[in-house]
Amino acid sequence: MTLANTSLAKNGLDSRAVQVPPSITRELANAAMSVEGLIPLWFGEPNQPTPKFICDEAARSLSAGETFYAEELGRPYLREAISKYMSNLYSVEIDVNRIAVTVSGGNALNLAFQSVLEEGDTVVTLTPAFPNLLSIPMLQGAQTLTHPLTVKDGKWSLDVEAFLETAKGAKVVLLNSPSNPTGFMLTREEIARIMEVLRERGTWLISDEVYARTVYDGSAAPSFLEVSEPEDRLIVVNSFSKTWAMTGWRLGWLTLPPSLTPIIEKIAEFSIASAPPFSQRAGVVALEQGEGFVRQMAEGYRHARDLICGGLLAHKGITCPIPESAFYAFFKVEGVTDSIGFARMLIEQAGVGLAPGDAFRVGEPGWFRLCFAQTDEQLNAALDRLSPFLEKAHKYA
Ligand SMILES: Cc1ncc(COP(=O)(O)O)c(C=O)c1O
Structure with a gap:
């Protein structure tokens, strides 16, 4: 200081x-x-x-007078569309009661941490890391602990067992795959192993998957949602920003254990109350017509x-x-x-x-x-x- x-x-x-x-x-x-x-x-x-077909939908919504507060968890039609999109993408049923619409991925991260962190808790993550991933828990009074990726055969690489050792005793593990800034991506096997160990330990996992669709064949990166059960201590962060070129719209979402959804609904009221309804209409079109x-x-x-x-x-x-x-x-x-x-x-x-x-x-x-x-x-x-x-x-x- x-x-x-x-x-x-x-x-x-x-x-x-x-x-x-x-x-x-x-x-x-x-x-x-x-x-x-x-x-x-x-x-x-x-x-x-942002593509025109997405912008047009927001303009239509505004012209139709959709300018009022929305529900804290998001408009039902967007929550439904997200639930369907995620279920199709990962071939696992993601119930609509697990979805909370947020005002950006950044806001989703804040809400996720607010819902599980207490002063003095430890959050562990990988470096190099997007700076906000460390600053957000620091602002909430957490200690942050980092574990480095290494470069092997010209690619970023993680020793998963060593990372899990570093993460022992942490309240929250925060992972960002695909990663900003490295483009490192956890494999399906690594994801399954991490989920298995954290489940055993009862550790919370916040998985920032905002680059889930920024893989070079247009498919999706492996997700923790593919290897988890609804009530696992897993919170997945997503955003419209990168995938559909919507950084200025400030629209994202969380996928939660169903028992956490009412807590997010309550605490969202005290900061953002709700995402703008016209952005939410645009979000539906992005999900349904943006492939x-x-x-x-x-x-x-x-x-x-x-x-x-x-x-x-x-x-x-x-x-x-x-x-x-x-x-x-x-x-x-x-x-x-x-x-x-x-x-x-x-x-x-x-x-x-x-x-x-x-x-x-x-x-x-x-x-x-x-x-x-x-x-x-x-x-x-x-x-x-x-x-x-x-x-x-x-x-x-
Ligand atoms: C890893 C990661 N998470 C979250 C965000 C936040 O994205 P947004 O708030 O635009 O949804 C970013 C933006 O750069 C990011 O790189």
């Missing part, structure tokens, strides 16, 4: 709110607002707007992944484990000892915005996240601009 923060904490503010680190990437991006012609590859979102779009996006991501990873690996001194899912390359530049400083230099001199690895608790300097949900033109231009800086960095290694 800095000296300034210490005095703020003493000034009657919540010390957790004061101490939680700000988003490094947001700080860099805000400072670079006025940099002309910058290619921004730091944020995690599709580069194209073509999902598959087309997945193909595009595979192509973009190959382009970016190929371009990065053409340079000496680059480690770029090949992502199996999602739309990020998480790579290391040999010779870089200050990732934030290097990212700042790239903004100013190369005109490219990357997220420094420090934001993802990677534990060593030189790592960066690049979101490749972009056009070929932008990605090729970014590679051209980065090239001389990547060459120079490795010469100092």
Whole structure:
């Protein structure tokens, strides 16, 4: 904690709110607002707007006067549509009484943690990790413990038994597969093993599956829902943001043990009350008519992944484990000892915005996240601009 923060904490503010680190990437991006012609590859979102058929449905809903509060758990028609979508996707019956509509995946994570965490509880997760996965439990007074993924044969890899050992005694295990920022994806066998052990221990598992459909053949990543029973201590987080290019809509959902649903219904009232009804109408159309779009996006991501990873690996001194899912390359530049400083230099001199690895608790300097949900033109231009800086960095290694 800095000296300034210490005095703020003493000034009657919540010390957790004061101490939680700000988003490094947001700080860099805000400072670079006025940099002309910058290619921004730091944020995690599709580069194209929401498909028209989804937008049209929201417009229709607004015109029809659907502008009122909705139910805390979501409008019945969206809950039904989610229940049907999930049941089809995973070939397991997901009852509608297990579904809670939320105002984004971020809100879903907050509600999930609020419903199970108590002050001082321990939450264990894998690193590199999306920063919010650690900041949200920290804000709720939890201790966070991390276990690193490793790079094996050019891919991210997890020693499941070692992770389960680290997770002993934790109140909550938080997993994010497919992963932001690494694109790492747990296999069906790994998922089954983790579920089996956590069930035995009575540990809560919060599974962030917001990238479930961002796998490169357009199918779905293995889900904990496929290996669990309804009353297992499992909460699955999903979002409309990435799959249907709806980041600005703020719409997501939780799949819960039925006994937890009334608790979520109660606590949602005290923060967001309900998701906007016109977004919920749009959500139904996304689920029911969006498969073509999902598959087309997945193909595009595979192509973009190959382009970016190929371009990065053409340079000496680059480690770029090949992502199996999602739309990020998480790579290391040999010779870089200050990732934030290097990212700042790239903004100013190369005109490219990357997220420094420090934001993802990677534990060593030189790592960066690049979101490749972009056009070929932008990605090729970014590679051209980065090239001389990547060459120079490795010469100092
Ligand atoms: C792993 C992960 N979980 C949750 C979210 C939150 O997504 P949203 O709040 O847009 O639904 C994100 C967004 O980047 C993410 O990467």
